[in-house]
Each structure stands twice: as structure tokens, then as C-alpha cells.
Amino acid sequence: MTTDPRVQRTQQRLRQALAELVLQQGYESISIRELAAQAGVGYATFFRHYPSKDALLLDLLQRSIQEMARLLPPGLDADPAEEGRLIFVHAAQHQQLYRILLSGGGALALLEEVQAAAVAEVMRRFGRQTAPAIPLEILAHHLVAATIALIGWWLQHDQPYPPPRMGQIYAELIMRPFLALVGQERG
Amino acid sequence: MTTDPRVQRTQQRLRQALAELVLQQGYESISIRELAAQAGVGYATFFRHYPSKDALLLDLLQRSIQEMARLLPPGLDADPAEEGRLIFVHAAQHQQLYRILLSGGGALALLEEVQAAAVAEVMRRFGRQTAPAIPLEILAHHLVAATIALIGWWLQHDQPYPPPRMGQIYAELIMRPFLALVGQERG
Amino acid sequence: MTTDPRVQRTQQRLRQALAELVLQQGYESISIRELAAQAGVGYATFFRHYPSKDALLLDLLQRSIQEMARLLPPGLDADPAEEGRLIFVHAAQHQQLYRILLSGGGALALLEEVQAAAVAEVMRRFGRQTAPAIPLEILAHHLVAATIALIGWWLQHDQPYPPPRMGQIYAELIMRPFLALVGQERG
Amino acid sequence: MTTDPRVQRTQQRLRQALAELVLQQGYESISIRELAAQAGVGYATFFRHYPSKDALLLDLLQRSIQEMARLLPPGLDADPAEEGRLIFVHAAQHQQLYRILLSGGGALALLEEVQAAAVAEVMRRFGRQTAPAIPLEILAHHLVAATIALIGWWLQHDQPYPPPRMGQIYAELIMRPFLALVGQERG
DNA sequence: TCCTAAGCGAGACGGTACGTCTTGTCTTCCA
DNA sequence: TGGAAGACAAGACGTACCGTCTCGCTTAGGA
Structure with missing residues (x-):
């Protein structure tokens, strides 16, 4: 398991950016370049953390669901x-x-x-x-x-x-x- | 309303091709090039009949639903x-x-x-x-x-x-x- | 053999662009994106005509050499x-x-x-x-x-x-x- | 002037790795990551010693030429x-x-x-x-x-x-x- | 002998080029 | 003359590499 705070920060930014963009323009029309720009992260960096846009969405939702389940x-x-x-x-x-x-x-x-x-x-x-x-x-x-x-x-x-x-x-x-x-x- | 039999034939081929490809590989992954090739029709010809893949699917399903309703x-x-x-x-x-x-x-x-x-x-x-x-x-x-x-x-x-x-x-x-x-x- | 005048025109533009850029900045430092922009041609279009930058150079030089030989x-x-x-x-x-x-x-x-x-x-x-x-x-x-x-x-x-x-x-x-x-x- | 034996050892390893890889696959296709791996040296370490692949080649050849001149x-x-x-x-x-x-x-x-x-x-x-x-x-x-x-x-x-x-x-x-x-x- | 400065492995990161793919338009050619 | 073929612009995709950087660990070599 990664403990590097940079990794945590980057992934957090990507999830946050996805959540923001989904509300603005839906999910399908978001491009990865857009996502990376919104997150303030390099384009290639996205792929170091998630293999695809779907994987990021999955991560975002799973974390939300876990949080929801706790509440x-x-x-x-x-x-x-x-x-x-x-x-x-x-x-x-x-x-x-x-x-x-x-x-x-x-x-x-x-x-x-x-x-x-x-x-x-x-x-x-x-x-x-x-x-x-x-x-x-x-x-x-x-x-x-x-x-x-x-x-x-x-x-x-x-x-x-x-x-x-x-x-x-x-x-x-x-x-x-x-x-x-x-x-x-x-x- | 078009009565040209070639137009009917081309649209019929496109609907048939879509039905076949959907069963093989799902809907999202089908590209229009693939569709045209499967239908034995030129690539640009697709756009003369349907503005998008969704429109073709809509046509296919609406015809099926009408048929269903009749039955x-x-x-x-x-x-x-x-x-x-x-x-x-x-x-x-x-x-x-x-x-x-x-x-x-x-x-x-x-x-x-x-x-x-x-x-x-x-x-x-x-x-x-x-x-x-x-x-x-x-x-x-x-x-x-x-x-x-x-x-x-x-x-x-x-x-x-x-x-x-x-x-x-x-x-x-x-x-x-x-x-x-x-x-x-x-x- | 292609007779489409668009193809001839595009290839001519690419050769011309390469010749211009080589004189300005040498050969190695030219990127294909730059080349396409200089030629006024879409980026992907380059690859429809030449598999690599070297192939374009080869074409350019071979044509020049043939012309030279004629003279x-x-x-x-x-x-x-x-x-x-x-x-x-x-x-x-x-x-x-x-x-x-x-x-x-x-x-x-x-x-x-x-x-x-x-x-x-x-x-x-x-x-x-x-x-x-x-x-x-x-x-x-x-x-x-x-x-x-x-x-x-x-x-x-x-x-x-x-x-x-x-x-x-x-x-x-x-x-x-x-x-x-x-x-x-x-x- | 550096006297640290580690520095000498690292540079020697890099030169040796370059010489080996050049014989195997030519010069252009060697990547710096490959070079560092072949030398058993960290990737970033390369840049602590040479600003580019060409600089390393220059060093390698100059040393060889000096040796040649002595002989x-x-x-x-x-x-x-x-x-x-x-x-x-x-x-x-x-x-x-x-x-x-x-x-x-x-x-x-x-x-x-x-x-x-x-x-x-x-x-x-x-x-x-x-x-x-x-x-x-x-x-x-x-x-x-x-x-x-x-x-x-x-x-x-x-x-x-x-x-x-x-x-x-x-x-x-x-x-x-x-x-x-x-x-x-x-x- | 110990301590400080440095070398080093590891690898995240921004940036950029690559070659491939797809979409929708537009032009050429042929029947 | 109207449809088939396919060239084209635009741009996203996923990969590779570069050069920079930051983190700790380890190792010199002077105090």
C-alpha cells in the first residue's frame, strides 16, 4: 500500500475534479485531458493512477459508498x-x-x-x-x-x-x- | 417520404448490421466504420441516412416496438x-x-x-x-x-x-x- | 497508383514544409506536429502518407535527385x-x-x-x-x-x-x- | 575536484553500459532508462553526471581518443x-x-x-x-x-x-x- | 571515532511527441 | 447525376521518454 503523500494528493485531486466535471457536463463527455487540467495535474499522470476514466469513477463511487455505509x-x-x-x-x-x-x-x-x-x-x-x-x-x-x-x-x-x-x-x-x-x- | 428502393435497402442493411454487431460486442464499442463495413455500405453513406449511431438504434428499436405493439x-x-x-x-x-x-x-x-x-x-x-x-x-x-x-x-x-x-x-x-x-x- | 489530386497536393505540401523547416532548424528537431502545422495539414494526415519523418525525407530527396539526374x-x-x-x-x-x-x-x-x-x-x-x-x-x-x-x-x-x-x-x-x-x- | 570513489565508479559504469548497448542496438535507440538499468544505477543518477546521452558518448569517446593518442x-x-x-x-x-x-x-x-x-x-x-x-x-x-x-x-x-x-x-x-x-x- | 555532507536508489511528476483511432464533412470518381 | 469511396480536419487515446524534484538511506572523509 502506498503511503507517499503525493500519491494520495494526486488521486484526491483527480476524484475531486471528476466530481466537479460530472455535475457540469455529465460523465461521458469528459475527456481525460480535461480531467487532468481541472485537477491541476499532468496528463500522463492520470494514467499512473487509473487505467481509465471508468476506473476513476469506480474509485470515487466506492469511496463514497463506503463513507455512506459508515454513516x-x-x-x-x-x-x-x-x-x-x-x-x-x-x-x-x-x-x-x-x-x-x-x-x-x-x-x-x-x-x-x-x-x-x-x-x-x-x-x-x-x-x-x-x-x-x-x-x-x-x-x-x-x-x-x-x-x-x-x-x-x-x-x-x-x-x-x-x-x-x-x-x-x-x-x-x-x-x-x-x-x-x-x-x-x-x- | 422516400420511396427509392435503394434507400430502403441501405437502411435495412444498416439496421441489420447494427442488430448483428450489438449481439456480438455490445453497443458502445461499435464504431460507425465497423457498422458500414458490416452492412456492406460506404462509410459516408451512413451519415446520409442517420445523423448518429444512436439515431440508427432508435430507428431499429422503434420499428421493433411498433411491430410488437401490433402483435x-x-x-x-x-x-x-x-x-x-x-x-x-x-x-x-x-x-x-x-x-x-x-x-x-x-x-x-x-x-x-x-x-x-x-x-x-x-x-x-x-x-x-x-x-x-x-x-x-x-x-x-x-x-x-x-x-x-x-x-x-x-x-x-x-x-x-x-x-x-x-x-x-x-x-x-x-x-x-x-x-x-x-x-x-x-x- | 493514386491519381486523386488531393493526395498529390497534400504530399507536395508536406515535402515543401519539410524543406522549409530543415533549413530553419535542422532535421532532427522537427516534430511531426510542427511539420503538419507548417504544411497546413491535419496531424493524422501525415501518417496516411508517410510512415515516419525519415520516409518523407527520403521521398523529398529521391525526387530531387531524380530531377537532378535529368538535368x-x-x-x-x-x-x-x-x-x-x-x-x-x-x-x-x-x-x-x-x-x-x-x-x-x-x-x-x-x-x-x-x-x-x-x-x-x-x-x-x-x-x-x-x-x-x-x-x-x-x-x-x-x-x-x-x-x-x-x-x-x-x-x-x-x-x-x-x-x-x-x-x-x-x-x-x-x-x-x-x-x-x-x-x-x-x- | 571530486575524489569520491563512488562518483568515479558510477561514471565508469555508465560509460561501460553505453559501450555495451551501442554494440547491441546502435546509439539512437538507447533510452536513458535503459542505460541506467544496464549500468545498475538509478535513473536520476544519470543526470547527476551527464546532461544528456550525447555528453556521455562524448566523454566515452574522448577518453578512448586520449588513450589512443598515448599509444x-x-x-x-x-x-x-x-x-x-x-x-x-x-x-x-x-x-x-x-x-x-x-x-x-x-x-x-x-x-x-x-x-x-x-x-x-x-x-x-x-x-x-x-x-x-x-x-x-x-x-x-x-x-x-x-x-x-x-x-x-x-x-x-x-x-x-x-x-x-x-x-x-x-x-x-x-x-x-x-x-x-x-x-x-x-x- | 563520530558527524556532517554528499552520493545514491527510488520513483512521482509535468511536459511533450508518438502513432492509432474515431467522428462528421467534403471532394473526387464512377456507373 | 447521384451514390460509393475515401481523403481530410480535429482531436482523444494510451504509451514512452525526458529532465526535475523530493524523499530517505547509506557512505565518505574531515573533525
Whole structure:
């Protein structure tokens, strides 16, 4: 592991520059020359740290996700509406990150990774229950996909409802049907 | 409107070439030179017919969707499970098209268009009912997004269940909660 | 063979640009970007016509040499001093070409080619005579190398003597000893 | 003045590495990174000792020439054929050095320097004589250039004749005509 | 004998040239 | 005369090299 402070500083600058440029002009249209200039870094230096623009984006998002995971309060599942409220508060706070993830650009692979991890977590949490009428894998995938879609809709429409309201909607629209089906035995 | 058969032939060749190359190597990595070569057409000729690669893809997909719409039987909404079955039969039959649409490549804008049209249709169909506890726009968006996600999951996992089973799942997992919430008045 | 006038025009521009830049800053320090800019031509276009800077120089010099050969009057060998005068008149007229050839840059391989051709010509012309005391190959090589060296000295010193005087010197210093040794039988 | 043995050792290693690499792959294609690696020396260390690759070559060749000058017996001019023989014996012994000098690479400037020194020496030695019919500068330059060309020819053709024979050729082909012209008064 | 100054390996960095690729326009040629 | 072929400008890409620099470690050679 590198401890050279120059390396840390350069990579930090590149991540920062990417975050700034993504907000200004989207992801695809950014050229590496532009990125390096924005970061105040030599063009060739970019390639000493990242093999491609996607790799830099991946690094940026992974670090954000790790930070996000550290900030997410545990034990969310007691009250679905409260859990939902926290999710939307978080989405509003990390809007930039969510937008990049959901914009379908170079981060698509990462989104799928995150999604798969979430599905696995859901399956782990509800796997002990009696076998449901619908395969658990489908239930979990549906829960995660519907939640992501709801967050995406909310951000793309500029948060038309406050987080508490979105939490209620999440609870009734997504969680309640999910819990009903998870608890149901196969007839 | 052009009636020159050469023009029709050239555009047909380009669409065919795109369909073939997308399956081989995905959408992004195809260059226009490659496309023209595969179609047996001059490089500059491409630009006489389409302003960009995306425009060609749009044309290809729109024609497929129109064809699909012609084949879709009307009056699907009597029985949710039967409606679901027909959806998955259709997805299996037009697998290639669905895969391109759902792969998140250049077709993303088109997918959003299709999705918006579906949302509008759902809202039109259920808009007359009494105001639901959850905004109709959210309900409709959720219905469409969840259906698309379920189709995507099914195709990416190589159709692990037959269409009738998927129709049942669709009915219980998506349609039944949706209908329950649509019919519910705001308390 | 290409007949497209654009191709001819582009190559002509590149040769012209190289000739101009060589005089200004020598050969080695010219970059291909500079060359293309001087020629008023796109950077990548250079590579469509020449694989390298050396190839362009080779083309430029070969064309000049061909033109020179067309202009060289035949039957020079009657009077050595007159032959020498014509050589130096020619060198003065094609000074730029000679300077590039003799500057020892990328044209070195071409100079060796020209030199070898001249040696072969000399051997062909004097080969019929009786075997000399010194191997003919050495005599011919010496004749050519000494002539080239004399031209080089004259140009690098800014032509301190007029061509008729150089012709006399050439006759006495180079040709006379050469003819004496060529005619001499091995003792 | 540096007396640190490490400095001497590093420079010796760099010269040795250059000599080895030149034989393997020529001069131009050697990169400084390669050189440093071959010498077992850090990359930046190269620049602490030489400002460029050419400077290192210059140092290497100058040291060799000095060594050569120490070994050259004085008073060569008594017998032209014997003088010539010694020259070719020396060329054979220091073949590598001569090849680099004559290959027209980065050593070209040095070759010109050596050549100029030799011309000056010749002029000094024969300057006292009565003014010749041909300017002494031209005579001296011719003598030196022809001798160098003869050595070059001999080495490039893998020494097809033994040094004594080359000494005779040198005497008859180069020295005898030179002496005849130097002694000649202007008519 | 110890300590200070220097040589040194390691390698990050800015800068620049390279040769390849792609896009969209524009010109030439041919059927 | 209209479409096919492909030359062209523009510019991004990823690689290589150069020369500078900064960091610690190690080693001289004087105090």
C-alpha cells in the first residue's frame, strides 16, 4: 500500500475534479485531458493512477459508498416508515452520488454491484423465514429494484415530497406488500 | 417520404448490421466504420441516412416496438395473471430487443421514452378512480418500473420459470398491491 | 497508383514544409506536429502518407535527385576540369539538397545509397581497363568519397572559390591521380 | 575536484553500459532508462553526471581518443607506407571506437572536431613549404577526409586486406599525390 | 571515532511527441 | 447525376521518454 503523500494528493485531486466535471457536463463527455487540467495535474499522470476514466469513477463511487455505509444507522427495520424516511434523507444528502449512480453512465456496473449486495443482504435477513409463495430471490430483487426506482423518480422530479412523506409511501407501496409476501407460506 | 428502393435497402442493411454487431460486442464499442463495413455500405453513406449511431438504434428499436405493439393482444387487464403471462411470452419472443433496451447502453433514452409512455397509459387507465392515498404518478411509475425490473431479472437469469408462473408472480407481487392502493381513498 | 489530386497536393505540401523547416532548424528537431502545422495539414494526415519523418525525407530527396539526374548533361568525362566545373555549378544550384544530404541527419542512409550508385557507375566505366595496382573498388570508392568531401568542404565554407577554380582543383587533386592509378598495371 | 570513489565508479559504469548497448542496438535507440538499468544505477543518477546521452558518448569517446593518442607512436611521417600500416593496425585494434565515430550517429560533432584537429595538424606540419598550386587548406582537408573514408570502407567491408597492404594503398592513393601537390609551386 | 555532507536508489511528476483511432464533412470518381 | 469511396480536419487515446524534484538511506572523509 502506498503511503507517499503525493500519491494520495494526486488521486484526491483527480476524484475531486471528476466530481466537479460530472455535475457540469455529465460523465461521458469528459475527456481525460480535461480531467487532468481541472485537477491541476499532468496528463500522463492520470494514467499512473487509473487505467481509465471508468476506473476513476469506480474509485470515487466506492469511496463514497463506503463513507455512506459508515454513516447509515443500523437497525433500520423496526419501523418501515422511519426506515424509509432515513433512506430519503440520506438520498437527499448524497444527491450527487445517487445521481451519478442512477444516470446509467459508466457507473452502471457499479450500480449492479451495489444492487446485488443489497439483494444478498435482504435475502440474508429474511432467509430464515418459512418459504414464501414467491421465490425469495425474486422478492428481494423486487424490493431493491423498486426502492432504487422510487429514489430515482424522487430525485429526477426534484424531491416533490419531503422525506417523511416518501418514507410513508415506501412503507405502504414497497415494504408492506413485501412483508406480506415474505411471511406467506406457499399454498 | 422516400420511396427509392435503394434507400430502403441501405437502411435495412444498416439496421441489420447494427442488430448483428450489438449481439456480438455490445453497443458502445461499435464504431460507425465497423457498422458500414458490416452492412456492406460506404462509410459516408451512413451519415446520409442517420445523423448518429444512436439515431440508427432508435430507428431499429422503434420499428421493433411498433411491430410488437401490433402483435400485442388488446384487453389484457381482465385477469392480471393472464396479462402477466402474455407479457412474459412476449418478452421471450422478442428477447433480443428487450435485452438491448434493458442493457443500459445507448438505448437508455429510448427506454425512458417507452417507460414514460407506459406510465401515461397507466395513469390514463386508472385516473378516473377516486384519489388514492399515494399519488397516482408514483403508483404508476412504480408499477411500470417494477414490471420492467422483473422482466430484466427473468431474462438475465435465463428464464428460470415458465411464463405462466411469472404471470402469477407478476399478479401477486406487482398487480395486486397496485390495485389495492389505487382503489384506496386517502384517509 | 493514386491519381486523386488531393493526395498529390497534400504530399507536395508536406515535402515543401519539410524543406522549409530543415533549413530553419535542422532535421532532427522537427516534430511531426510542427511539420503538419507548417504544411497546413491535419496531424493524422501525415501518417496516411508517410510512415515516419525519415520516409518523407527520403521521398523529398529521391525526387530531387531524380530531377537532378535529368538535368545533368551527359558525356562529362572528356575534360576533367570542365567536368569538375559542371559538378560545382550543379552543387551551387542545388545547394539546399546537397546540404541536407551531407548534414549527416536522417538522410545518411540515402547518401550511402547515392554513393554506392556512383561507385558502381565509376567501376562500370573503368572496369574494362587492365587490372590496376590498387583494387578498382578502392579506387572508385576513393574517387567518389573525395569528390563528396570536396563538395561538402566547399559548401560549408560558403563557396570561397568559383566553380571553374574548383573544377581545376578537382581535376588535379582527385581526377589526375585517379586516372594515373587506374591506368597503371599491377607491378 | 571530486575524489569520491563512488562518483568515479558510477561514471565508469555508465560509460561501460553505453559501450555495451551501442554494440547491441546502435546509439539512437538507447533510452536513458535503459542505460541506467544496464549500468545498475538509478535513473536520476544519470543526470547527476551527464546532461544528456550525447555528453556521455562524448566523454566515452574522448577518453578512448586520449588513450589512443598515448599509444600512437610519434614520427610516423618518415615512410608513408609504414605510417599507413600503423594507422590501419590501430583502426583494427580500436574497431569499436572507430565504428561509433564513423557511424554518423550522435558522435558526428565529435568526428568533425577530431577531423578539424587533424586538418590543423597537417597544415601546421606542411605550412612552411612554398605555397602550393592548390590551397593548403583544401589539400589538408582532402588528405584527412580521404584517409577517414578509406578506414571507413575497410572496416565496413570487414578488413578485406591486411594492414600492410592497406598501408601501401594509403601511400600510393593518398600520400603520394598529396606530397606531389604540396611540393608543387603555383604556376 | 563520530558527524556532517554528499552520493545514491527510488520513483512521482509535468511536459511533450508518438502513432492509432474515431467522428462528421467534403471532394473526387464512377456507373 | 447521384451514390460509393475515401481523403481530410480535429482531436482523444494510451504509451514512452525526458529532465526535475523530493524523499530517505547509506557512505565518505574531515573533525
